[in-house]
Amino acid sequence: MVKNLFMVKSLNSKIKSIKAREILNSRGEPTVEVELKTDDGIFVASVPSGASIGENEAKELRDGGKKYFGKGVLKAVGNINKIIGPRIKGKNPAKQKEIDELMIKLDGTKDKSKLGANAILPVSMAVCRAGAASKDLSLYKYISQIYRGSPPVNLTLMVPTPCFNIINGGTHAGNKLDIQEFMIVPQKKLFSENLRAASEIYQGLKKILKNNFGEQAINVGDEGGFAPPISHASEALNLISQALKNYPDTKIGLDCAASQYWKDKKYQLEGAVFTKEGLLIFYEDLIKKYPIIFLEDPFSENDWQGFQEITKKLSNKIIIVGDDLLCTNPRRIKEAEKKNACRGAIIKPNQIGTITETIEAVKLAKSFNWKIIISHRSGDTCDDFISDLAVGVGADFIKSGAPARGERLAKYNRLLKIEEEIKS
Ligand code: PGA
Ligand code: ZN
Numbered sequence: 001m002v003k004n005l006f007m008v009k010s011l012n013s014k015i016k017s018i019k020a021r022e023i024l025n026s027r028g029e030p031t032v033e034v035e036l037k038t039d040d041g042i043f044v045a046s047v048p049s050g051a052s053i054g055e056n057e058a059k060e061l062r063d064g065g066k067k068y069f070g071k072g073v074l075k076a077v078g079n080i081n082k083i084i085g086p087r088i089k090g091k092n093p094a095k096q097k098e099i100d101e102l103m104i105k106l107d108g109t110k111d112k113s114k115l116g117a118n119a120i121l122p123v124s125m126a127v128c129r130a131g132a133a134s135k136d137l138s139l140y141k142y143i144s145q146i147y148r149g150s151p152p153v154n155l156t157l158m159v160p161t162p163c164f165n166i167i168n169g170g171t172h173a174g175n176k177l178d179i180q181e182f183m184i185v186p187q188k189k190l191f192s193e194n195l196r197a198a199s200e201i202y203q204g205l206k207k208i209l210k211n212n213f214g215e216q217a218i219n220v221g222d223e224g225g226f227a228p229p230i231s232h233a234s235e236a237l238n239l240i241s242q243a244l245k246n247y248p249d250t251k252i253g254l255d256c257a258a259s260q261y262w263k264d265k266k267y268q269l270e271g272a273v274f275t276k277e278g279l280l281i282f283y284e285d286l287i288k289k290y291p292i293i294f295l296e297d298p299f300s301e302n303d304w305q306g307f308q309e310i311t312k313k314l315s316n317k318i319i320i321v322g323d324d325l326l327c328t329n330p331r332r333i334k335e336a337e338k339k340n341a342c343r344g345a346i347i348k349p350n351q352i353g354t355i356t357e358t359i360e361a362v363k364l365a366k367s368f369n370w371k372i373i374i375s376h377r378s379g380d381t382c383d384d385f386i387s388d389l390a391v392g393v394g395a396d397f398i399k400s401g402a403p404a405r406g407e408r409l410a411k412y413n414r415l416l417k418i419e420e421e422i423k424s
Helices: 005-012 074-088 096-107 117-134 139-148 191-213 233-243 276-289 304-314 330-338 355-367 385-392 406-423
Strands: 015-024 030-038 041-046 161-168 181-185 251-255 266-269 272-274 292-296 319-322 344-347 371-375 397-399
Touching: 015 074, 015 117, 030 074, 030 117, 041 117, 074 096, 074 117, 096 117, 096 355, 117 139, 117 355, 117 385, 139 355, 139 385, 161 191, 161 233, 181 233, 181 292, 181 397, 191 233, 191 406, 233 251, 233 276, 251 397, 266 276, 272 276, 276 292, 276 304, 292 344, 292 371, 304 319, 319 371, 330 355, 344 355, 355 371, 371 385, 385 397, 385 406
Parallel strands: 161 397, 251 292, 292 319, 319 344, 344 371, 371 397
Antiparallel strands: 015 030, 030 041, 161 181, 181 251, 266 272
């Protein structure tokens, strides 16, 4: 009989051991890494961490106390080694849903605050990698199988359009810009061409900043974008427009992260106080002047009315995207659809805490015909899981910061490899 390797592997693979440890993320703060051993090898995963965190996100468990100013993750590590590990040992890693549901049950809270989303998610990711290996599949192909389900829905494998954050503001930078992210979105056909264009635009912007403001302007923020000493969105957009001179088809995306400038029940930015109507006019002016294709979180996370007004007024021209508004949470996504509050979703696995729930959130948002943007976090690691996730679920866009810094490029470089594989 001819030996069918595929079948032998998928039937026999079992989780043998799981070990977690505390490592540091790109901001130099603790996070969790997991090593999961199966019959097919060792699978490693680590989780990112946000700075502008939505109220409705699954909760990270932090140790408190003096070490790392309270940000240690040894409790989360202990929860993996002592509680989750023993319960999933011996299970088939291809049972993603079953294992994720078991962890949700073990946690027992609505926001994963008992075991910590930073304990549950890295296990979920490592299980997914091990599941893919047990079926001899690339991770993105395996995720696309899970996404399509049974009976399978149609899904064409393609690399999403990347959004590169080249000017940083808000909580990610030591400057006075209130809007958090100024992203360029090249429109070439291939991902590799978009990456090349972004790299050239980024290097061009560096020269422009140096010429205009001197060397201090080329220092970078948390996501690798420049953090020049400017305070108005229009200044940032004018500088980017200069850098786009030879790249006329490139679009711009903004993550306003407006919850950060909702202070004392008012929108306070650029040295002025705005009413909801005033803020909407401010955005309208920007989209008239610059080739903006999406606005993420233009209003504060609980300002449903602000989101509704802007979606009604501008969604025939641009995509209104919810991040803090939705927190990758099906309940919030359903509410936003009911209220017609946005037409696109940022999807961040650590906002919800398991891969199964992340995939469900994408499915739900897509069922409303929304655009999907898979996203990194501002405090990230070199784990490139989200690249495979973005391709596997057929996302429209991916954002992973600037075309610079290791933890940002880990994702983009992985997409280069996936594109090569898909093309061939
Ligand atoms: P965060 O920023 O990771 O600090 O939350 C990213 C974003 O808001 O999209
Ligand atoms: Zn955001």
